[in-house]
Structures are given as C-alpha cells and as structure tokens.
Amino acid sequence: MTTTADEFDASLALTAAGRLRDFNQAGVLVAADVHVATRLTSMLGEGDESVALACALLVRAVRAGSVCLDLTEVREEVGPDGTDLDWPDPGEWLAAVAASPLLAAPQPLRLEGSRLYFDRYWREEEQVEQDLRRRSAQPAPVIADEDALQAGLSRLFPGTSYDEQRIAAQTAARQWTTVLTGGPGTGKTTTVAALLALLAEQAEKAGQRRPWIALTAPTGKAAARLEEAVRDEMRHRLSDADIARLGNFHARTLHMLLGRHPDSSTRFRHNRGNRLPHDIVVVDETSMVSLTMMARLLEAVRPDARLVLVGDPDQLASIEAGAVLADLVEGLVAGGHAKAAELRTSHRFGSEIGELALAVRENRPDDVLAVLRRGGDRVTFIEDEDPREALRSALLPDALAIREAAEAGNADAALAALQRHRLLCAHRDGPWGVTYWNRTVERWITEETEDPLWDTWYVGRPILVTANDYGLGIYNGELGVTVRRSDGSLRVYIDSTRGRLDFAPGRLGNVETLHAMTIHKAQGSQAAEVTVLLPGEDSRLLTRELFYTAVTRSQDQVRIVGAEAAVRLALDHRALRATGLRQRLAHH
Numbered sequence: 247m248t249t250t251a252d253e254f255d256a257s258l259a260l261t262a263a264g265r266l267r268d269f270n271q272a273g274v275l276v277a278a279d280v281h282v283a284t285r286l287t288s289m290l291g292e293g294d295e296s297v298a299l300a301c302a303l304l305v306r307a308v309r310a311g312s313v314c315l316d317l318t319e320v321r322e323e324v325g326p327d328g329t330d331l332d333w334p335d336p337g338e339w340l341a342a343v344a345a346s347p348l349l350a351a352p353q354p355l356r357l358e359g360s361r362l363y364f365d366r367y368w369r370e371e372e373q374v375e376q377d378l379r380r381r382s383a384q385p386a387p388v389i390a391d392e393d394a395l396q397a398g399l400s401r402l403f404p405g406t407s408y409d410e411q412r413i414a415a416q417t418a419a420r421q422w423t424t425v426l427t428g429g430p431g432t433g434k435t436t437t438v439a440a441l442l443a444l445l446a447e448q449a450e451k452a453g454q455r456r457p458w459i460a461l462t463a464p465t466g467k468a469a470a471r472l473e474e475a476v477r478d479e480m481r482h483r484l485s486d487a488d489i490a491r492l493g494n495f496h497a498r499t500l501h502m503l504l505g506r507h508p509d510s511s512t513r514f515r516h517n518r519g520n521r522l523p524h525d526i527v528v529v530d531e532t533s534m535v536s537l538t539m540m541a542r543l544l545e546a547v548r549p550d551a552r553l554v555l556v557g558d559p560d561q562l563a564s565i566e567a568g569a570v571l572a573d574l575v576e577g578l579v580a581g582g583h584a585k586a587a588e589l590r591t592s593h594r595f596g597s598e599i600g601e602l603a604l605a606v607r608e609n610r611p612d613d614v615l616a617v618l619r620r621g622g623d624r625v626t627f628i629e630d631e632d633p634r635e636a637l638r639s640a641l642l643p644d645a646l647a648i649r650e651a652a653e654a655g656n657a658d659a660a661l662a663a664l665q666r667h668r669l670l671c672a673h674r675d676g677p678w679g680v681t682y683w684n685r686t687v688e689r690w691i692t693e694e695t696e697d698p699l700w701d702t703w704y705v706g707r708p709i710l711v712t713a714n715d716y717g718l719g720i721y722n723g724e725l726g727v728t729v730r731r732s733d734g735s736l737r738v739y740i741d742s743t744r745g746r747l748d749f750a751p752g753r754l755g756n757v758e759t760l761h762a763m764t765i766h767k768a769q770g771s772q773a774a775e776v777t778v779l780l781p782g783e784d785s786r787l788l789t790r791e792l793f794y795t796a797v798t799r800s801q802d803q804v805r806i807v808g809a810e811a812a813v814r815l816a817l818d819h820r821a822l823r824a825t826g827l828r829q830r831l832a833h834h
C-alpha cells in the first residue's frame with residue numbers, strides 16, 4: 247500500500263503497522279478498532295498479527311451490532327473494501343486464534359467453532375441458551391380443562407378470519423415460551439388479549455389464584471401502546487367474566503419491570519436469586535430487545551411462568567448488540583424447543599401499505615415499485631431530484647397546525663397535531679439527515695409566519711425525549727410540544743407513560759426538536775401519516791430492515807421520497823448481524 251497517512255485524519259491509527267495499518271487505510275477498520283486490538287494483544291503477549299487483525303475485526307463487528315465475528319465469513323461480509331487486502335488463510339487464521347493467549351483464562355475472548363466473541367457476549371449468549379433450554383425441558387404446562395380451552399378458543403377467535411390467531415393462541419397455551427411474530431396489524435395484540443383471558447380461565451378451573459400478569463416493552467412509548475391496545479381489545483372483545491378474571495395490570499418498560507439499579511444499567515433488582523413474581527410475562531416489540539436485556543429478563547422470569555415474546559423479526563434489531571428475536575424465531579423451532587406462533591395476514595391496512603410492507607419484506611423490488619407508483623390514497627412516491635417543494639406542501643400544514651394550537655394554549659390540539667405526521671430520515675447528519683430537515687421546517691415556518699424563531703424554545707417547538715429522566719418521570723421516546731400559556735409563559739407538555747406532564751423548558755435537558763426523526767428512534771411508535779426520506783445510494787444505513795421499519799411506522803398513509811435506485815438498493819442490502827444464538831439453540 248502506498249497511501250500516505252493523513253496525520254489529521256482521526257479515523258487513521260498512525261501507530262498501526264502491517265495488516266492492521268492496511269485494513270485501517272482501506273477503511274475497513276477505524277482507529278478505535280486498531281487501538282483496542284493493539285492494546286489487548288500487547289497486554290497478553292500475543293505477537294501474531296493475524297490474531298490482532300481478528301481482534302480488531304471483532305471490535306468492528308460489535309460496533310455494528312453483531313455479537314461475534316465469524317472468521318470464515320468476515321471476508322465476504324466486508325465486501326469490496328477488502329478486495330485488495332491480505333487476508334489470512336481461514337484454516338491458519340482459526341488455528342492461530344485458537345492457540346492464542348487471548349483465549350486462556352481469564353479470557354477476554356472466546357472461540358465457538360469459527361465464531362470469535364468478547365467474553366461478556368459469549369456468557370450472555372450461553373446463559374440465554376441455557377435458560378431457554380431449561381424452560382422447554384420442563385413438562386408442558388397443564389391444561390386444567392381442555393373443553394373450556396377449546397370453547398374459549400372458538401368464542402374468542404370466531405370464524406375463519408381468526409384461524410391464524412386461534413392456532414397461535416392454542417400453541418401458546420401449551421408451552422412455557424412462545425415467540426409470537428407478525429407484521430403490523432396482523433392481530434398480535436388481539437391474540438395476546440385473548441390468550442391472557444384463556445390462561446386466566448384455566449387458572450380458575452385449576453382452582454388457582456388469578457394469574458399475575460406483567461406487560462412490558464423495551465421503551466416507555468411501546469409499553470404505553472401495548473397497555474392501551476390490550477385494554478382496547480379487552481373492552482371490545484372480552485366478556486365481563488373474562489375481564490373480571492384478568493383483574494388490573496399496567497405495562498412498564500423492561501428496565502422498570504426488572505427493577506432499575508441506581509448505579510448500573512445492566513444489573514437489576516430482579517434476577518436469578520430474586521425472581522419476578524409474575525405468572526405471565528408478555529414482552530412487546532421484542533425486536534428492540536438487546537442480547538444483554540434478554541439475558542437479564544430470562545434470569546429473572548420464574549421457570550414456571552409463561553413467557554410470551556411478541557414482535558416483528560423483519561424490523562431493525564436493537565440499537566445494542568444482538569438480533570435476539572430473529573434468532574429465537576429460527577433457533578427455538580429448529581431445536582424443537584417451541585412451536586412457531588406466526589401471524590401473516592394483515593387486518594389493519596387491507597390496502598397498499600400492507601402490500602408494500604409485504605413486498606419489502608419478501609424482497610420483491612418490482613412489486614414494491616409498482617405499489618409505490620400506482621398512486622392510491624395511502625401510498626405516495628416522490629421521485630423528484632429536488633423534493634423540497636413537494637415536502638414543503640406535505641409537511642408545513644402540520645407544523646403550522648401544531649404552532650397554531652400551541653399559540654392558542656391548546657396542549658391537547660397541539661399534541662394531537664404532532665401525533666398525526668412523522669418525517670423519518672435514515673441519518674442524523676448530512677443533506678438527508680434529521681438536523682438539516684429540522685432546520686428546513688423551521689425556515690418554512692419562519693417564511694410563512696415571519697417569526698424568525700431565534701430562541702431554542704419557540705411556541706410550537708415539537709420535541710422528542712432522548713433519555714430516561716426518572717426524576718422528572720419522562721422517558722426516552724416520549725413526545726412533547728411547547729405551548730404558550732395565557733400568562734404568556736412557555737410550558738412543554740409531554741405525553742408520558744405517567745400521563746400528561748408539563749415542565750418549564752429550562753428543566754428539560756435530554757430533548758431534541760422533532761420536525762424530523764431518525765427511523766431508528768421511531769421504532770416502537772407509529773403515526774397516522776409517515777414521510778420517509780430514503781438516503782442516497784452510498785448510505786451504509788440503507789437496508790431492507792430500515793426501509794421495512796420506516797414503512798410500517800405508518801397507520802394510514804405513507805409517502806416515500808427517493809430514487810428507484812435507492813429503493814432497489816435498500817431491498818438488496820440486509821442489516822445482518824453475526825450472532826451465535828440461533829445456531830446454539832438449533833443444535834440438539
């Protein structure tokens with residue numbers, strides 16, 4: 247390699263040599279990957295540069311959300327950036343890593359077949375596997391009254407339109423651990439509400455007390471949505487007797503359910519020595535649960551409590567490492583630990599959005615483009631090279647409606663207007679990023695109202711809470727709006743899991759403007775109308791999972807802004823993560 251290193255380029259590790267330097271200069275590794283690898287290998291006396299390379303590539307993999315690095319697959323995964331690089335021979339590489347002092351106790355690294363792990367993730371994966379195996383090895387749960395179960399299934403899931411849900415609930419009633427999967431509107435919540443009623447009836451038939459139910463989700467927003475949806479289903483579809491048997495319950499975030507520790511984000515009050523008291527634990531939006539949180543949850547749930555993990559495995563995985571839901575879906579079934587409970591038919595859209603989501607999920611680019619271009623009431627495709635004018639007419643009315651309600655001191659109307667429409671971007675920065683579009687919408691408001699919006703806190707400023715604040719009682723993902731009160735002061739109203747709260751703007755630290763939002767942050771929430779800005783074709787974030795997650799955030803209408811090439815590329819790229827859980831569970 248003849249490239250001269252730029253001493254001011256922070257991505258280059260100037261002290262690196264040999265392969266580490268070449269991989270760094272080719273852009274495969276960043277400086278931090280190289281530094282961690284150099285540090286670890288020198289500390290433990292490892293002189294083989296292929297081991298240092300494996301180490302650095304492992305750091306790179308974990309940075310991207312993988313749990314491990316498969317040494318036999320990494321070259322293909324790196325793709326064109328790695329074409330000219332000197333890759334070690336796979337057999338020799340594996341042998342060198344296996345013999346390394348980095349794998350000797352107290353090992354920072356572990357090798358499982360060809361998968362290399364940091365010790366922490368290896369242990370978490372091992373624990374998740376063992377806990378799930380133990381759960382499935384117990385005798386199946388007892389059905390106290392089979393006739394009552396069958397009668398309940400027919401009553402709660404009447405007719406052929408409920409066939410999938412009836413089968414899923416029947417399956418879930420007979421096993422300790424169920425992964426209930428389905429896209430948006432496929433009836434997951436309906437199934438959960440009815441399943442809870444069936445299990446409560448069985449407890450009554452067995453002469454047991456009313457089951458203690460925990461409803462939980464990774465974010466406050468998703469937990470609140472789950473509770474509302476289950477209550478709604480109960481009101482509409484369950485009998486008074488069913489409702490009385492279920493009693494009262496509230497949804498909480500996983501962190502709250504497990505009991506937050508004041509000085510640790512990965513240790514909880516409930517654990518293997520102090521299990522959760524609940525008989526049934528339902529987790530929604532499981533795709534957002536990291537490997538670490540799944541490990542903490544599984545050690546805290548009693549082995550004889552039902553665990554129902556609900557989610558959509560085609561969505562983006564958690565921000566932290568792991569792809570737990572996708573792994574469980576395949577691993578539990580392949581290993582014979584649980585039967586699948588999969589819902590396929592969408593009951594909500596009955597229209598283009600469902601068709602679009604399915605075509606994205608099944609990687610049918612021509613069908614995706616056909617739905618986008620057909621131009622129905624619910625799906626719009628903006629292919630203009632400069633979409634600003636089209637976006638202005640789509641976005642400005644909602645921004646002005648929020649502002650008008652906020653000026654009038656009407657927090658209800660301002661928050662309702664905010665819930666209506668969401669502008670989603672893949673990136674935070676750059677021409678297609680949240681920062682740019684937040685500023686652009688603010689500029690449009692100024693042009694329209696002649697109010698220059700000098701202050702950070704302006705009337706009608708919509709905000710997103712970006713970190714949990716247990717003191718204030720507001721949580722990551724919650725939305726709010728800045729409203730002018732009759733005395734002229736500004737107040738921020740936030741729809742929180744604890745109800746509507748209001749604060750003086752100065753008290754809020756971790757918030758950002760919400761004219762636009764990243765697709766990652768929108769996981770777990772929905773809006774009536776969603777506008778998705780597809781990034782340029784050179785974006786590394788542009789994947790099928792990202793596109794699918796964005797499309798499925800909409801309840802009524804979705805507008806996709808981008809080029810045909812970006813749509814095709816998105817479908818072609820997968821946000822795949824290297825993990826070993828699926829293989830571990832599948833192994834008999």
Ligand SMILES: Nc1ncnc2c1ncn2[C@@H]1O[C@H](COP(=O)(O)OP(=O)(O)OP(=O)(O)O)[C@@H](O)[C@H]1O
Nearest residue numbers: 407408428429430431432433434435436437593594
């Ligand atoms: N079998 C069915 N036939 C007709 N309508 C149904 C059926 N099942 C559910 N529905 C209705 O379809 C809508 C979506 O159902 P539900 O909320 O249970 O889906 P979901 O998978 O939980 O959706 P999401 O995860 O997107 O919120 C609801 O209005 C529900 O009442």
